[in-house]
Amino acid sequence: MEVLDQTYSAKKEGRQLLVITHLLQLLTYVTGFGGLIAPLVKWATKKDEIQGMDLHGKQIINFQITLIIMALVSIPMILLLGLGILMLIFLCFIGFVMPMVNAIKASNGEDPSAFCTIQFIK
Template sequence: MQKTDNQFLMLTHLSQLAHFVFPFGGLLAPLLLWQMKKDEIIGLEDHGKEIMNFQISFAIYAIISSILIILLIGIGFLFVIALLTVIFPIIGAVKAANGEFYKYPLTIQFLK
């Protein structure tokens, strides 16, 4: 039986900040939380897909920006990407805590 757990949804969004603790943590932590509890928590499937889409999209943006460093414009893009990978998960966590779904801006929808 599924249950509503806004705190777990919030934790899933905040787990993206794990990339500051260990490599690929921002991708692996929410993925593990999502896969472990997706059948137990209402809405986790949608939140998990949105988080994964955000992580994949911003990894692609970071790779492209790293290549653009050669043209000296990639440094600014990397700074913006780093800032947004902190701001957007916090906004998503606040929305999830309030029982709302947060659609991450600038995200390519790989998982639907």
């Protein structure tokens, strides 16, 4: 019985760290760059220890890099009838909602969503 409790406890702790890793992306709204750095450090240090961290970490890094590239593309698009402003609003919304959606999926033991993400790291 003790072995089962330790296994369950390890899985629960792993899921909690996955949720925290997803929510660390929201540091972008506080620091401007923490949404990429903090999850990258957490993924690099825990990817071999926690089941699912490698998949979730890769998805987080891919999502953050995609957001950065799309934001850089949208800046010159501001001159084209304001399309860049709409794109920046969309990116802010997606950058705020998707980490929470993926955190809920991680707490349920599901794979993360790859909505609007370019796969740089596979």
